[in-house]
Amino acid sequence: MSKISNPKIELENGMCMNDKDYMTLLLSTIKAMEKNTTVFLTESSNEYLFKKIDTIFDRYKNLQRKVFESMFRKGLYELEAVEETKINNKLKTLNQDLESLDN
Numbered sequence: 001m002s003k004i005s006n007p008k009i010e011l012e013n014g015m016c017m018n019d020k021d022y023m024t025l026l027l028s029t030i031k032a033m034e035k036n037t038t039v040f041l042t043e044s045s046n047e048y049l050f051k052k053i054d055t056i057f058d059r060y061k062n063l064q065r066k067v068f069e070s071m072f073r074k075g076l077y078e079l080e081a082v083e084e085t086k087i088n089n090k091l092k093t094l095n096q097d098l099e100s101l102d103n
Contacts, residue, residue, distance in 0.1 A: 008075030
């Protein structure tokens with residue numbers, strides 16, 4: 001399997017947090033905020049609040065994407081290139097699981 005990545009930035013080693021640590025913490029925090037907002041949205045009965053929080057959710061989602069893309073550009077994340085057959089096999093499995101839920 002080949003990896004898709006960018007050149008990694010130089011990071012300080014040691015006991016202190018470095019840029020990767022801060023960005024990973026930021027990304028984790030935004031993801032947690034997204035999850036909690038999703039719970040609010042699914043349980044909301046007030047349409048006005050739903051629309052307001054939905055707008056906030058979109059902001060979290062976009063911010064999470066920007067942080068991830070920034071980390072990827074700095075070489076802090078790698079993506080794995082996968083063969084199309086592997087993707088199709090996974091899709092088939094997920095579709096079978098979905099069909100079993102309908103039964």
